Amino acid sequence: MxxxxxxxxxxxxxxxxxxxxxxxxxxxxxxxxxxxxxxxxxxxxxxxxxxxxxxxxxxxxxxxxxxxxxxxxxxxxxxxxPDSYTAYTNKIGLTSRGNFISQKNDVVLDFPYKDCVLEGGQDKDDQKRKEIFYNETLASSEIRRMLDPKVFTKAKRYTKEGLEDDISFNEDDNLIIKGNNLIALTSLLKRYDGKVKCIYIDPPYNTNNDTNNTFKYNNNFNHSTWLTFMKNRLEVAKKLLIPDEGAMIIAIDENEQAYLGVLLDELFNEYESHMITIVHNPRGIQGTNFSYTNEFLYFVIPKGKKIVQNRKLEEEEIEFSPLRNWGSESLRTDAKNCFYPILVKNGEIVGFGDVVKDDMHPRVNETIGEITYIYPIDIKKVERKWRYARNSVDEIKHLLRVFDRQDGNIDIQIGKDFGQYKTVWIDKKYDSNAYGKQWLNKIVDDKSFSFPKSIYAVKDAIFSIVANDKKAIVLDFFGGSGTSAEAVSIINSLDGGERKFIIVEQMDYIKSITLDRIVKSTVIDSEKSTTVYCELMENGNELIREIENADEESIKNIKEKIYKDERIIPYITTEELEKVDGDFEELSPEDKKKALVKLVDKNKLYVNYSDIDNADYDISEADKKFTESFYEVE
Incomplete structure (x- = not known):
């Protein structure tokens, strides 16, 4: 029946x-x-x-x-x-009064956005796993342990001279971390709390296809899960920002733009958010009703602060006007220290003379030897004044040019090469195909990223925050192909800056694409740049290999070892384990292995820094040395 x-x-x-x-x-x-x-x-x-x-x-x-x-x-x-090993693993879950929450009405996990932590772990593109939620009340100890600082391993320093092993971390290093970004962020807090000037991230867009997926991660969340995933990470990232100075930039498209805006309003109530439209694909991505050519950048900055610096204009954008004043209050007598000669030789400005005494009345142009002296006198020979006083004009010399007047004299014009950023960015250099995909392919042999960001879009976004801070720290915890790291390097090359980048990426392509790109674009071409690569130390791989190689006799012993590890089975009681043992015994040997691997793989078992001296983990002296130097332990 x-x-x-x-x-x-x-x-x-x-x-x-x-x-x-x-x-x-x-x-x-x-x-x-x-x-x-x-x-x-x-x-x-x-x-x-x-x-x-x-x-x-x-x-x-x-x-x-x-x-x-x-x-x-x-x-x-x-x-x-029946006949599925998941019938067994589904028994592992949150409980209340001896029953599973999924089978009770009196315990409810409310909208996960409000009270859960989503680990979001993945190494490979095809791991579209079901995500695990940890309730902040019911699993507070498990969350605390999961988010404790971790041990680092496999640390190497890349310099122009080559590769260095057995290293200590220092302030001059850029940093690349492989590992779950939520867990990496909490480890970064121990060293970088309140020290990061700019956070730039390009998170998963939560799309239904790969056409516009700029980040090769689990991109099939529903809205509430995606918001939980983002909320957990943004809450930690916020602590890393410099108070009253630090800013966050988040790339997003139409799928989650509105949801993200509401989330930012709640998490960053002492900040202001500005949404910028950027035309990144002028050819368009075909939709049912529209062809999408743009995506968005959220700029999250401290309220009432001038954080976004002026944009440097391209040469063709600069508009010139006379340096000489006109109209009301433009006469020589209105500001005596603004009447002085500008020295020109062979059509180039070579200097500035002293303020002219009141009883001297020069001509518009006076030539002595090879130098022509230009005065702020208009075509009607009215003595006026320059727009900058003598004591400040040297600072804007690079904005000035010489031009020919209608009366045969020469005069001086000014063209400001900076201006405010606009809310719509349209430029061929923002094309993600030409300056994203094709740019990346010139550096590394890449087939993983179908739509990486334009290097210039990322560079301009980061530059808007760090332009006046040559020692700024820039963090990207959705590192992807490493565009943000290369962007920081380009900015440094423009002004001789010493800005540092921190990149976090958990996918395996970090070693074949991200690291390769960063080393080639930021280390090899720079005398100063040194970049450290390291990984959060995992302790699960050995256990997984043990499971996979186990015979039928040893599977039971491995299961018992897993049951005793609180990091793997955080919610289940001994009594409940006994209840499901019967189900486990009915599985085939292969399905037993699958069930156990699935439990281990749900938690990569990162090793906590508090366990660094635990002999069970067999942590090498090199790993201890680097980890302690990172956490600045003497």
Missing amino acids: KEKLFDEIIKILKSKEKYVSNDGEILKAKVYEDVLNMDKELIEILLSNEEIKENYFVDIDGILVFDKQKFAWAIDSKEFL
């Missing part, structure tokens, strides 16, 4: 595409979600089947009430969709 009922449920669920995977299997997680949310469409299709209606709906005075707890139990049972 039960089997027939389950067959009916499967048949009904498979009638709706959203409950079926690409390989034709029922998406139990999606069904669960809709059960808990009392999804109207789900209830309608369940009511369409008389047998299901009779078993899972209660008639109360003519009103049918859905027994969602009973239905949730049914689809969670091992009899429903």
Whole structure:
């Protein structure tokens, strides 16, 4: 009878595409979600089947009430969709009073945006895993342990001369970290709390396709999960910013732009947010109704502060006007220290003379030897004044040029090469194809990034914050292909700055693409630049290899070891483990291994700094030396 009922449920669920995977299997997680949310469409299709209606709906005075707890139990049972190792691993989860939260009505994890931490771990492109939520109240100790500073390993320094091992970290190093970015951020806090001038990030856009996916990460979150993922990271990142000076720049597209704006308003209430439109794909990405040519940059800056510096104009953008004043209050007598000669030789300004005495009345141009002296006298021979006083004109010499007047004399013009940034950025240099993909391919052999950012778009964004701070620290914790690191290097090359970058990336391509690009573009071409690469130390890989190589006899011992590790099974009690042991024993040896690997892989088991002297982790002296130098432990 039960089997027939389950067959009916499967048949009904498979009638709706959203409950079926690409390989034709029922998406139990999606069904669960809709059960808990009392999804109207789900209830309608369940009511369409008389047998299901009779078993899972209660008639109360003519009103049918859905027994969602009973239905949730049914689809969670091992009899429903059996022969899957996930029937076992689904037993591992949050509990309340001896029962799983998924089976109770009196405990609710509210909208995860409010009270959860999403670890968001992934190493490879194809790991589109189901994300793990840690409730801040129910799992506070687990969250605290997860976010404690970690041990670093595999540290190497890249210099123009070559590679250095067995190193200590110092203030002159740029930094690249491989590891989960949330966990890396909390480790960075120990050294960089309140020291970062600019954070630039290009997070996952939460798109449904890869066309506009500029970040090769799990890009299939729903809105609430994506917001939780971002909230956790932004809360930590905010602590790294210099108070009243630091700014954050976030690249985003139309999928999450509005949601992100609301999140920023809540998290950064003492900041102001400005949304900039940037035309990054002039050819457009075809949509159903529109062809998308733009995306957005959020600038999050301290309220009431002049944080965004002036933009340096391109030569063709500069508009020139007379340096000589005109109109009211433009006469020589209105500002005596603004009447002095400008010295010109061979059409170039070579200096400035002293302020002219009141009883001297020179001609417009006076030539002595090879030098012509230019005075602020207009075409009607009225003595006026320069717009800058003698004591300040040297500072703007680079903005001046010589030009020919209609009366045959020469005069001086000024053209400011700076101006405020506008809210719409349109320039061919922002094209992500020409100056993103093609630019990257010239440096490294890359096939992973279909749409990396234009190097100039990133450079201009970062420059707007750090232009006047030659020692600024710039952080990007969604490092991707390393565009932001190269952008910092370009900015330094323009003004001789010593700005440092910190890049965090958890995907494996950090070693084949990101590191390679950064070394080639920032280290090899620079005498000063030194870059340190390191990784958050993991302790799970050995255990995974042990599981994969285990015979049937040793699997049970490995399982017991996993059960005793609080980092892997943070919520389950001994009593509950005993209840699910029977399920585990029914699995095939291969499915037993899959189940155990899945548990270990949910937590990469990063080693906490507090365990650095624990002999069980066998941490090398080189790793201890680097880690302690990073945390500035003497």
